[in-house]
Amino acid sequence: MAKKVPLQITLNGEERAEFVESGSTLLTALRDRFDDTSPKGGCNQGTCGACTVIIDGELRLACLTLAEMCDGASVQTTSGMAKGGVLHPLQRAFMEGFAAQCGFCTPGMIMAAKALLDRVPNPSRDEVIEALAGNICRCTGYEPIINAVLEAARANSHNAA
């Protein structure tokens, strides 16, 4: 057995600590130790985007990130976006816009979209497409996903106004 190392992270705003296997990925740590199964293992080699999370404000692939390198970091996942039972505008837009079919890519897509909107609150359609181009969806053909991100941006700016 590989040795265990302590890992302290702020997961969706909550301080958490677990012992994880040295050398394991953040994806494994989140799913198996922190019981957050919203990041999915699609390819486990950094090519599909299903495991996308936000680490200290930056978009990252959890399957290519060593867990122990995240010690002290703030990690955001899709499971932490709804606050008090109220969906985040992105989640609402995805849900209402039929942007998920099988739903397996959805948590990663929402993370990629959130990282974009955090940086660019009112993106153009091309900026949305660019931001999602690292995430594979095999079901929808992307159209409703792109529209959902644009809709969420509109809803955000409406709320801010």
Next chain:
Amino acid sequence: MTAHQPSVKATKIAGGVHTDQRHDSAHKHVTGEAIYIDDMPEPRGTLHGCLGLSTVAHGKMVKIDLAAVRTAPGVVDVLTAKDVPGVNDISPTGRHDEPVLAEGVVQFYGQPIFCVIAQTREQARRACKLAKIEYEELPFVVDIGGLDVEKDKLVTPNLTLTRGDAAEAIRKAPRRLKGQVRNGGQDHFYLEGQISMAVPGEDGDVTIYCSTQHPSEVQHMVGHALGVPSHAVTIEIRRMGGGFGGKETQGNQFAALAAIAAKKLGRAVKIRPDRDDDMTATGKRHDFLIDYEIGFDDEGNILGVEFTYGARCGFSSDLSGPVTDRALFHCDNAYFYPAVKAVSAPFYTNTVSNTAFRGFGGPQGMIGAERIIDEVAFATGKDPLEIRRKNFYGTTDRNVTPYHQTVEDNIIHRIFDELEQSADYDGRRREIRAFNNNSRFIKRGLAITPVKFGISFTATHYNQAGALVHVYTDGSVHLNHGGTEMGQGLNTKVAQVVAEEFQIDIDQVKITATTTGKVPNTSATAASSGADLNGMAAQDGARQIKARLIDFAAEKWNVEKDQVVFLPNRVRIGNQEIPFGELIKLAYFARIQLSAAGFYKTPKIHWDRAKGQGRPFYYYAYGAACAEVSVDVLTGEYMVERVDILHETGRSLNKALDLGQIEGAFIQGMGWLTTEELWWDAKGRLRTFAPSTYKIPLASDRPKIFNVTLADWSENRENTVYKSKAVGEPPFMLGMAVYHALTDAVASVADHKLHPQLDAPATPERVLMAIERLKAAR
């Protein structure tokens, strides 16, 4: 969801048929709460499996040394063929040609030979690499080029369709030509890979949570491999993270191995292969090599056609028989052939056994049809659109298919005409010609292609379905059916049907995980049939209960049966109305049975394969797409500028879900014909086994302008569920428009005088090579 009280004053229920009801799991998809098998809590002591794969394409295993594997850290057991307690076979059509684990001989690079069971998945993966297997290599066949249907090995008997004397018609035709077109395979790349978790139970029973489109088959295969009756095996699946045909038979192996290990070791066992292993060891879409000979006249009328459809089937039959049959069923696409002969050639190769994939051979069949249309267009110097229209099936004559079924519901003319108008084909054709004349390195291309797709399983016995409907005493409904949810929204559609039947809001209907324990002997959720079959079965179940409720109410309130009417969330009995839930409660106290098993079998269909005649399809689904591309003639790179689609799904049960299927299928079909290339090396090793080397369309690959319209005037002529039509597969083939637009753009470098002979996938490399060929020949 319990807070909601159904309104008994409503004029319409929430979420009935023909409404844009959202996916029943949408709120869970977006919060990450939707549970896929790998997200389920693992039973205490769960072990993990990893498959050891062969490293030659064909060879005798002369020495298998697994000593180091067995002693590796964490390893609990290593299964080989001799550990299969029942029959070492998972061939889905009973041809006994597909072992769970290879014994003696391996027949493709990547064939599972052993299965390591360890404490952790990581330990199992590492231990796998320690095996030492010596092979005596045998001759192998990877490619089907040059194979002969008369001489070379087939995995299953082939099919011939004939109508009229094609050879004679071609001989007598004013003009003739022959040629060949190749199209590649396709990996499903379901985002959630294959996975099975087996949990041993009492009395030697086993429950397997398996990501499968075909729970009944997994049940039968596992029983067969374990040597136990089907009643000892339960398969359950709540949802898949995508299927696309790749989970019709390909889950059998993982389920069988997990079950064997779980029973042997008395612990839960989970097998989730790595993506590399998944792509290497599981089947894909069949690639085809199509030979054709056509007789036609100067006006572009096709007079006779002969086709041979050679398919790379891999080492076993799997579903290659019905896949290659369906290719022949679609060698006509939407066109009438006065005389035709089509022969399939399901070739044995030393590659992974190819399997179902959205369209199931139909897309490959249509590639042949559309190729000959293009050939005739180039030969006669006419726009391919004109040749397409000229050769379409008629409505009252010229309407018999190569398999002697009469096309009774032909609407391709209207679809085509409307799309031609809305996409402004003529105007853009002129613009593109002008653009190409003035542009040296960027050339544009335009094409419009039709789809006519036959709906029904061609194995007639598969066209049946069951459903289980329970009404609880509070009026809420528990619904289960034989179909599986892979993202397509099947559960939503079937719940809409039941809500409509009972006239209750859809949140009063709960659909639960598909399990072989509730609905037995189900067919695969495949052939686009999910809603057609299971929707009807659920409707039957609901109607049985309704009939009992009507009898009960008529008697209790002493009214005629037609005085009992189901209104939104309530029932009118004579002059009074009572809430649905109240009637149910009264019925319960009167000891009325509130549960029913619904059943459905598709009428009218029959098929005599030996004669090649019958009515294999209940009806056809139609659509058309118009695509415009721009190609860089210096590099072969291209962009899809604009796509317009007009597709029909009869009277749609749910337009929003159907549009999602159409858009997604189009992009997947486009991927198949453009960037998705499977590539085997000289040793028969698949080298494109990850998205890093296998290019799946991304958001940035979509058409820049994408107009998708549902033909809302359409209605199924046959008595399907609320006159709707199937949607899963037909729009996949709309992707052909992009392929033909690329052909059109390439042809512009030789002034449309030479046919570019562009094979699929039309990767930038192939496009560039076609351009160079034309430049050299012009």
